Amino acid sequence: xxxxxxxxTLSFFSIHVTSQEVIATQGExxxxxxxxxxxxxxxVVTSFGTDGSNDITQxxxxxxxxxxKVEDNQIEMDISVFPNPAIDQVTVQLSNYSSGLNYALYDxxxxxxxxxVFNSNEISIQFSNYSTGTYFLVVKAENEKLxxxxxxxxx
Numbered sequence: 001x002x003x004x005x006x007x008x009t010l011s012f013f014s015i016h017v018t019s020q021e022v023i024a025t026q027g028e029x030x031x032x033x034x035x036x037x038x039x040x041x042x043x044v045v046t047s048f049g050t051d052g053s054n055d056i057t058q059x060x061x062x063x064x065x066x067x068x069k070v071e072d073n074q075i076e077m078d079i080s081v082f083p084n085p086a087i088d089q090v091t092v093q094l095s096n097y098s099s100g101l102n103y104a105l106y107d108x109x110x111x112x113x114x115x116x117v118f119n120s121n122e123i124s125i126q127f128s129n130y131s132t133g134t135y136f137l138v139v140k141a142e143n144e145k146l147x148x149x150x151x152x153x154x155x
Contacts, residue, residue, distance in 0.1 A: 077094060077095050077096055077146075078094075078095035079092065079093070079094055079095070079139055079146075079147050079149075080092070080093040081093075081137060081149045081151065084149075084151050084152060085151075085152035085153065085154040086127045086151055086152070086153050086154065087127065087128075087153075087154050087155065088126070088127060088128045089124050089125060089126050089127055089128070090124070090125045090127055090137070090151055091122065091123070091124050091125075092118075092122070092123050092124075092125065092137070092139075093121060093122045094118065094121045094122070095121075096121070097118065097120060097121035100141055100142055101117070101118040101139065101140070101141050101146075102115065102116060102117045102118065102139075102140050102141075103115075103116060103117075103118065103123075103137060103138065103139050103140065104116075104137075104138045104140065105125065105135055105136070105137050105138075106135065106136045106137075106138065107130075107133065107134075107135055107136075108133055108134040108135070108136075113130070113135070125137070127151075127153055130153050131153065132153050132154060132155055133152075133153055134150060134151070134152055134153075135150075135151045135152075135153060136148055136149065136150055136151070137149040137151055
């Protein structure tokens, strides 16, 4: 009878296992014929090793990344971004152009890829050199974000 109580108690505790999670800025999976490497930049370090010239850390890897909020200010200007999804280029049109407006393009990890100034009410941004994925175009006036657009890059 004691065996069954111990077995039932152990199975109850094994059901309630939870995993840890890390919020990181970037990660990747690489592999070759001999091994697979998963890494996360910005992870919590739990152990550290070095041979004097190479450093290796170990921690908890997060496998899920989600942008939870994009803030926009109310503006009195219509801004159009098309086509979306993009293949080769994206066109940005402003309803009324004024000097001092600029834009920045970011990848899904927050890395800035492009930063430039509007010089007319319509510009084109080349997307042919970017990988398939999600990008964010931020329109700013004197370092104040006016509008953020989520752009999907297709093949």
